[in-house]
Amino acid sequence: MSKKKAINFDISEIADGGVQVKLNRALQQVADNILDPNTDPTKKRKVQLNITLAPNEKRDASDVTVEVKTTLAPEVGVPTTMLLGRDISGKVHVNELKSGAPGQTYIDPDDGKAKTDTGEPVEEVEKEEKRKVIDLQKQEN
Template identity: 55%
Template sequence: MANNINVNLSDMANGAVQAKLNRAMEQVVKNILDPNTDATKKRKIALNLTITPAETRDSFALATQVKTTLVPEVEVPATVLVGKSSDGKLVANELKSGTAGQEYFDPEDSTLKDDKGNPIEGQKSTVIDLQKQKKAGK
């Protein structure tokens, strides 16, 4: 039995359907390569063909639509400490140290900071300063 249906998606609408599918695939690949998304979650491409026959039944209109379902960026957690200042004003600060009231050493600028990320004055001692002291024999 010969195939008399000659509808090739790659050639349809002068290649426009294939071009839509290629753009959708590019979006999916970009989403997969984005380090801010979950690497293992499924992505989808839906190719919808809407067929509207003519009243005479001798032809039909074919509309194509390509939809992608991508993975959203992963959530980024943060803890914010809230309260009131001594004068009654509301305050909120991101907790940087992991525990309220705990100081931490910031590896980005080599300084000692409070739990809100503010440098602690008088406690500033950098790794470079410590290395210099060690070399000088102090």
Template identity: 45%
Template sequence: MDKTIKLDLSAIGEGGLQEKVDKELEKVFDNILDPNTDIKTKRKLTITLTMVPDETREVVSTSMEVKSSLAPQTGVATTVLVGQKDGKVYANELKSKIPGQTYFDEEATLRTDIGQPIDDLERGINEDVIDFNKQKKVGN
């Protein structure tokens, strides 16, 4: 059986349609692999061929469009501690899940509820402390 319509979609428009399909497919697969999207959401690729004939109906201008419908990014929630001191507003993300509670991070560093390393805090406090045992004796 002879094929009377000889339009190869991967070659039409000097391969332009295939390029568009490949680009949109990459977006779709990136979206599927993105852990911040819902895995069950369907993704869609739409190819639209718009054909406009001339007055003789023998020449048809054809435009090609490729669109993808992706899964949206899932929402992210956190808790923020807010306060005011000396007329200034302060806000920090609560990292420990409970105000005032310390926690260990991924590297086993002890941190405050807002994520500041405890060692850094203690170093700052100890800089002001005078260790009399380390001072040199004057005289004898």
């Protein structure tokens, strides 16, 4: 004697396996998101299966739609500091702080050159300043 299931609606077999394919794709997206170093590793991710049933008038059949939705962790923000100021003519200047502290120079690890707090090579800044600086202590003969 064979026992027939009362509910014969297996997720892996619905729509010739189409629901299982969608579920696997969603799980792949979640796994990719978890392994992405640009996302918060502790945030919870979600895979949601929504099964919608639309019965007919006789109530002897129902159209079924299965949706698979994912909720992923967003990428984490990238912090930095922006320096703001005006020059002598009132024009606004905005630069990213590269050195870690305003006014502090640093050695750029990419090219090994000394740079200002905004990333300009110190040599270039000094050349410009030498053109602008008037030495008031210099005696003329």
